[in-house]
Amino acid sequence: xxxxxxxxxxxxxxxxxxxxxxxxxxxxxxxxxxxxxxxxxxxxxxxxxxxxxxxxxxxxxxxxxxxxxxxxxxxxxxxxxxxxxxxxxxxxxxxxxxxxxxxxxxxxxxxxxxxxxxxxxxxxxxxxxxxxxxxxxxxxxxxxxxxxxxxxxxxxxxx
Numbered sequence: 001x002x003x004x005x006x007x008x009x010x011x012x013x014x015x016x017x018x019x020x021x022x023x024x025x026x027x028x029x030x031x032x033x034x035x036x037x038x039x040x041x042x043x044x045x046x047x048x049x050x051x052x053x054x055x056x057x058x059x060x061x062x063x064x065x066x067x068x069x070x071x072x073x074x075x076x077x078x079x080x081x082x083x084x085x086x087x088x089x090x091x092x093x094x095x096x097x098x099x100x101x102x103x104x105x106x107x108x109x110x111x112x113x114x115x116x117x118x119x120x121x122x123x124x125x126x127x128x129x130x131x132x133x134x135x136x137x138x139x140x141x142x143x144x145x146x147x148x149x150x151x152x153x154x155x156x157x158x159x
Contacts, residue, residue: 051140065118078112102131
């Protein structure tokens with residue numbers, strides 16, 4: 001009797017090849033379905049980070065203009081995928097990979113460059129919107145209000 005129970009236990013101790021293949025198939029299908037969602041999540045995160053950083057840079061230049069008593073400028077390069085802070089020291093800030101400009105409604109400074117200038121009271125030369133997009137048709141907007149220069153980030157386009 002003991003030998004019979006050992007044989008039964010021994011024969012049922014492992015998994016068959018069909019069971020292992022079924023588990024691998026289900027796991028593979030699950031992974032294949034989640035990869036695009038993961039890429040979209042990363043792209044959305046990069047878009048939000050780029051818009052937040054741009055708004056921070058714009059606000060910083062606005063505060064610099066007020067505190068230094070001199071105008072400050074940021075130039076946006078539509079096709080370059082970056083913007084340039086011109087004062088106090090010229091430096092380039094690049095958009096993350098996969099994030100690009102959708103449109104810019106600031107005044108042109110020549111070609112495909114757009115210039116935002118803050119006067120000594122912190123007011124912008126013009127208000128406008130800088131729309132950023134990723135490869136998944138999501139957009140974020142950095143909105144600069146004319147006259148008062150309020151800078152905000154939104155996922156809804158301005159009216």
